[in-house]
Amino acid sequence: MVVLILVTGCSQSNAQVLIQQSLDGYAKAAASGSGLDRFLSGGALEAAEQGAALLADIGLSQLGSARFEVENVSDGQVSGCLDLSQVQVVDSSGGLLQPNRQERVGFSGRFASDYRLFELEVGGPC
Numbered sequence: 001m002v003v004l005i006l007v008t009g010c011s012q013s014n015a016q017v018l019i020q021q022s023l024d025g026y027a028k029a030a031a032s033g034s035g036l037d038r039f040l041s042g043g044a045l046e047a048a049e050q051g052a053a054l055l056a057d058i059g060l061s062q063l064g065s066a067r068f069e070v071e072n073v074s075d076g077q078v079s080g081c082l083d084l085s086q087v088q089v090v091d092s093s094g095g096l097l098q099p100n101r102q103e104r105v106g107f108s109g110r111f112a113s114d115y116r117l118f119e120l121e122v123g124g125p126c
Contacts, residue, residue: 015073016070016073018115019070019073019078019111019115020068020070021115022039022111022115022116022117023039023068023070023078023117024067024068025038025039026039026040026048026068026117027065027066027067027068028065030048030052030062030065030066031062031063031064031065031066031087033052033056033061033062036048036049036052038116039116039117040116040117040118040120041112041116041117041118042118042119043118043119044109044117044118044119044120045118047120048120055089059091059092060089060090060091060092060097061089061090062087062088062089063087063088063089063090064086064087064088065086065087066082066083066084066086066087067082067083067086068080068081068082068083068107069081069082069083069126076110076111076112076113077108077109077110077111078108078109078110078111078117079106079107079108079109080106080107080126081104081105081106081107081126082104082105082106082107082122083103083104084101084102084103084104084105085103085104104126105122105123105124105125105126106122106123106124106125106126107120107121107122107123108120108121109121
């Protein structure tokens with residue numbers, strides 16, 4: 001019985017590390033504007049690509065990366081806080097915009113066995 005608990009604990013910790021790495025990769029890919037499909041799939045990928053295209057269409061770009069703070073991982077689901085304090089938005093002439101947003105918001109998502117998120121919701125309190 002004790003061995004089973006230890007193995008389960010290691011597996012959970014490993015899943016948390018792997019999903020954190022995937023979320024960190026996604027944040028960097030979102031900042032660079034490429035490689036989203038390495039970290040996202042399904043509806044999460046589609047939404048991220050549409051958001052990036054919309055920003056580009058209206059002449060805006062992102063500087064800096066968001067930071068995901070994973071708090072809970074269980075059965076293919078993840079939740080935690082998203083820190084946006086290092087993300088800046090600039091217009092096509094390089095002017096810094098002051099977005100009206102919270103710097104920390106909650107997030108939740110679902111991920112596949114390859115740790116790519118196929119569902120991601122952002123909003124609400126941490």
